[in-house]
Amino acid sequence: xxxxxxxxxxxxxxxxxxxxxxxxxxxxxxxxxxxxxxxxxxxxxxxxxxxxxxxxxxxxxxxxxxxxxxxxxxxxxxxxxxxxxxxxxxxxxxxxxxxxxxxxxxxxxxxxxxxxxxxxxxxxxxxxxxxxxxxxxxxxxxxxxxxxxxxxxxxxxxxxxxxxxxxxxxxxxxxxxxxxxxxxxxxxxxxxxxxxxxxxxxxxxxxxxxxxxxxxxxxxxxxxxxxxxxxxxxxxxxxxxxxxxxxxxxxxxxxxxxxxxxxxxxxxxxxxxxxxxxxxxxxxxxxxxxxxxxxxxxxxxxxxxxxxxxxxxxxxx
Amino acid sequence: xxxxxxxxxxxxxxxxxxxxxxxxxxxxxxxxxxxxxxxxxxxxxxxxxxxxxxxxxxxxxxxxxxxxxxxxxxxxxxxxxxxxxxxxxxxxxxxxxxxxxxxxxxxxxxxxxxxxxxxxxxxxxxxxxxxxxxxxxxxxxxxxxxxxxxxxxxxxxxxxxxxxxxxxxxxxxxxxxxxxxxxxxxxxxxxxxxxxxxxxxxxxxxxxxxxxxxxxxxxxxxxxxxxxxxxxxxxxxxxxxxxxxxxxxxxxxxxxxxxxxxxxxxxxxxxxxxxxxxxxxxxxxxxxxxxxxxxxxxxxxxxxxxxxxxxx
Numbered sequence: 001x002x003x004x005x006x007x008x009x010x011x012x013x014x015x016x017x018x019x020x021x022x023x024x025x026x027x028x029x030x031x032x033x034x035x036x037x038x039x040x041x042x043x044x045x046x047x048x049x050x051x052x053x054x055x056x057x058x059x060x061x062x063x064x065x066x067x068x069x070x071x072x073x074x075x076x077x078x079x080x081x082x083x084x085x086x087x088x089x090x091x092x093x094x095x096x097x098x099x100x101x102x103x104x105x106x107x108x109x110x111x112x113x114x115x116x117x118x119x120x121x122x123x124x125x126x127x128x129x130x131x132x133x134x135x136x137x138x139x140x141x142x143x144x145x146x147x148x149x150x151x152x153x154x155x156x157x158x159x160x161x162x163x164x165x166x167x168x169x170x171x172x173x174x175x176x177x178x179x180x181x182x183x184x185x186x187x188x189x190x191x192x193x194x195x196x197x198x199x200x201x202x203x204x205x206x207x208x209x210x211x212x213x214x215x216x217x218x219x220x221x222x223x224x225x226x227x228x229x230x231x232x233x234x235x236x237x238x239x240x241x242x243x244x245x246x247x248x249x250x251x252x253x254x255x256x257x258x259x260x261x262x263x264x265x266x267x268x269x270x271x272x273x274x275x276x277x278x279x280x281x282x283x284x285x286x287x288x289x290x291x292x293x294x295x296x297x298x299x300x301x302x303x304x305x306x307x308x309x310x311x312x313x314x315x316x317x
Numbered sequence: 318x319x320x321x322x323x324x325x326x327x328x329x330x331x332x333x334x335x336x337x338x339x340x341x342x343x344x345x346x347x348x349x350x351x352x353x354x355x356x357x358x359x360x361x362x363x364x365x366x367x368x369x370x371x372x373x374x375x376x377x378x379x380x381x382x383x384x385x386x387x388x389x390x391x392x393x394x395x396x397x398x399x400x401x402x403x404x405x406x407x408x409x410x411x412x413x414x415x416x417x418x419x420x421x422x423x424x425x426x427x428x429x430x431x432x433x434x435x436x437x438x439x440x441x442x443x444x445x446x447x448x449x450x451x452x453x454x455x456x457x458x459x460x461x462x463x464x465x466x467x468x469x470x471x472x473x474x475x476x477x478x479x480x481x482x483x484x485x486x487x488x489x490x491x492x493x494x495x496x497x498x499x500x501x502x503x504x505x506x507x508x509x510x511x512x513x514x515x516x517x518x519x520x521x522x523x524x525x526x527x528x529x530x531x532x533x534x535x536x537x538x539x540x541x542x543x544x545x546x547x548x549x550x551x552x553x554x555x556x557x558x559x560x561x562x563x564x565x566x567x568x569x570x571x572x573x574x575x576x577x578x579x580x581x582x583x584x585x586x587x588x589x590x591x592x593x594x595x596x597x598x599x600x601x602x603x604x605x606x607x608x609x610x611x612x613x614x615x616x617x618x619x620x621x622x623x624x625x626x627x628x629x
Contacts, residue, residue: 005391013421021409102405106463108371109399110422111391315371316362 003113010112014120015127022090022128031089032132038078039136040143045069047147059278061152062159062255064144075140076251079167080244081203084174086132088195090125091178093188095310100188105315118310122179122303129171137164155257158281163254166288169295170247174199176302183306183313202242210239232264243298246291253288262287319346322474322505323368328377329529330363337363339529340377345507350500352516353509355526356622361509362402364526365476368507369399381474395423398472402479404463408452412443412462415451416469423470430469437468441495457488464495467504475499477508481515493519513618525618527625540618550616551583551609552576553593558602560593567592579605 022028046067050060068074073081095118098104108114137160145151152160178195185191201209214235221227239245249262257278260270279287323345330338338360345351353361366372368379370386370393379386386393406415413434420430438447441461446454454462460480467475477496481489497519500506510516516523517537525533525540533540553560560581564573569587576582583593590607597604 002388004389009391009424010422013418017418021407024409101407102401102403103407104405105366105371105401106399106404106406106419106466107422109369109394109397109401110419111394111424112422113390315366 005113007113007115008119010110010116011119011123014112014116015123018094018121018124019127022125027089028128031086035078035082035086035132035136038072038082039075039140041072042068042075042078043140043143045072046074047144050148059156059257060148060150061144061156062257064140064148065163066251066255076255077248080170080247080251083129083167083171084199084203084244086129087125087171087174088178088192088199090128091121091175092182092192092195094121094125094179095182095306096186096188096191097182099186108315114311115307118179118183118307122175125175125179126168126172129175130168133164133167133171155281159254159257159284162281162285163251166247166250166254166292166295169292169299170243170250172299173243173295173302176299176306180302180306180309183309203244206239206242206245210235213238229264236263240291240294243295246294250288250291250295253284257281257284259284260287262291321345322347322382323507324380325364325368326378328364328367328379329375330360330367330372331375336529338367338374341529341531343524343531343534345505348500348503348505349522350496350506350508350520352520352523353507353526354511354513354516354523354618355509356511359526360529361526362478365399365478365507365509369394369397369476371399396473398467398470398475400460400463400467400475400477400480403456403482404459406451406454406459406462409450411448411450412454412458412465413438413447415462416466419466420469433469433471434465437465440468440498441465455488457484457491460484460488460492461495464492464499467499472504474505474507477506479509479511481510481512489515513615517615525621527622532621532625540621549585549588549609551585551590551593551607553581553583553597553608554579554604554606555581555597556603556605558597558600560597560602563596563600564589564593567596 043064046064046069049067049069050063065075068077093100095104098107098117107117141152141160174195177198178191181191181195182188185194214231218227218231218234220231240249253259253262258276260273260279321344323343325341325343328338328341328343329336341360341364343364353364355361363372367374368381368386370379370390373387381393382396384393386397406412407418410418416434416437417430420434425433435444438444441464443458443461443465446458451459451462463480480496481492484492493515496506496508500519508516508520520537522534522536523540524531533543535543553564556579560583561573561575564570564581564583567589569585569589569592570583571586572584574582574584583589588609590609594604594607
């Protein structure tokens with residue numbers, strides 16, 4: 001049956017309202033404070049380290065994001081770990097919260113489609129994350145200029161912007177996951193816990209699970225050197241189920257022009273290569289293109305799941 | 318004059334094996350106030366959701382202002398306002414902001430919305446607390462805010478689901494007055510309730526729901542005539558006799574029920590007071606009181622649902 005009218009009517013209104021809600025919510029303030037503090041800590045550590053090695057470093061500015069000083073991890077690693085938390089905080093009660101506040105039936109009785117509600121919620125969350133990311137990134141750039149006295153080059157900015165976009169896609173995966181849980185599970189507390197457990201498993205434990213599973217699937221044969229490679233590739237494939245692994249690879253390539261590959265490299269592949277010479281930005285991007293596609297695909301799959309469930313849901317609680 | 322604005326034919330909704338609504342026909346004219354009455358779980362809310370197109374019907378069709386709410390939901394929802402059962406608002410936003418949000422969703426311009434919101438809030442007497450967060454509102458204020466939303470959107474049809482449930486008598490009366498106001502403004506109103514006295518005072522017609530069907534659809538007077546059986550009720554107070562045995566044979570008496578010790582309620586098709594008095598005195602009883610009154614509608618209503626339950 002063909003329906004009349006655009007499903008996108010009201011998306012903007014819902015998205016802006018959601019964004020405004022997030023911006024003023026105590027939840028968002030707390031989590032952004034956490035992110036801000038860790039970010040400042042990470043940059044401070046990085047700047048300290050970079051000062052010591054300024055002379056030998058070619059891509060100083062990008063190092064700001066990737067260099068770490070014990071015991072703090074780098075800014076990029078921090079984002080990989082904390083960004084899912086931000087996204088989950090924004091999305092875990094997106095749909096079931098409306099049901100619990102009993103606003104859902106009133107909202108759906110307005111002249112908009114259900115699609116607009118879900119799209120709006122997702123876009124609103126993504127908008128807030130984008131603003132927060134951009135602010136953080138600009139702050140990092142500013143701090144770098146202030147303490148290192150070094151402006152970023154054009155190429156640095158381009159790489160930085162691509163990396164920001166990839167980061168947003170990574171956050172989108174987690175936001176879509178949180179919204180999917182909020183659609184399927186009626187209690188906000190349960191859906192938050194469910195999303196947080198997925199986050200814990202995929203960001204903390206997945207790195208331990210992947211080699212274990214790979215070892216079971218492809219045992220190493222001491223007389224067959226190819227089995228080592230085989231096993232490594234399996235391990236990598238399993239690890240890439242976690243969006244954090246994908247994001248880590250994207251970060252590694254985009255923020256380090258000297259990086260050549262995310263997988264194993266053979267000597268014969270390196271023939272004629274100038275070790276340590278930077279790759280053009282587009283080439284770096286090309287290498288991690290599958291990872292970026294993977295992140296976006298995961299986001300779309302999760303969002304579609306939420307969409308299908310939400311469209312079929314009964315309005316009455 | 319009496320154009321049909323809302324029509325449902327053979328509307329049914331099944332959840333698996335459970336039947337929520339089993340074939341409903343309903344036709345509402347412009348400007349009417351219709352009461353949907355029935356116990357909880359009789360299918361009132363499901364029917365309302367199907368009328369709005371918020372739930373897809375298993376069978377049957379709905380036409381609102383000549384449009385199918387499933388096929389042209391946006392146009393239908395623009396004309397029809399819905400106040401859900403225990404309506405919710407965004408607690409952290411003020412009443413005015415809540416209305417502004419729905420105005421924006423309805424596609425109203427900012428100036429028009431501002432003007433209409435102020436007028437609507439004035440009308441439901443929420444102007445003073447309009448800029449406080451809704452979290453501080455009482456239940457009655459929330460319901461009034463819901464009415465303000467309908468006013469602001471200027472719908473042609475309003476569907477109110479249990480608007481008075483959980484309200485104190487004074488708030489109930491205030492709300493009913495507001496609903497009557499809406500009706501005088503030309504709005505067609507459907508209102509569901511399980512309390513007859515609420516509906517009785519403002520509805521032009523009522524539909525009695527039972528187990529997913531409409532058992533009766535007509536005016537209050539027709540309802541009284543149909544299910545009132547004997548339309549005379551006589552309270553008899555007497556000592557020393559058993560009226561239940563005596564009065565049963567009297568011509569015109571349809572039933573005798575013992576209300577408490579020495580107190581009976583006799584239903585009859587005519588005024589049987591003199592016969593009853595004679596009976597009591599001849600049996601040697603002491604007659605203390607004979608009181609004739611018309612059957613109250615809520616009694617008729619309760620009796621209707623009792624009858625249906627017995628028949629099932």
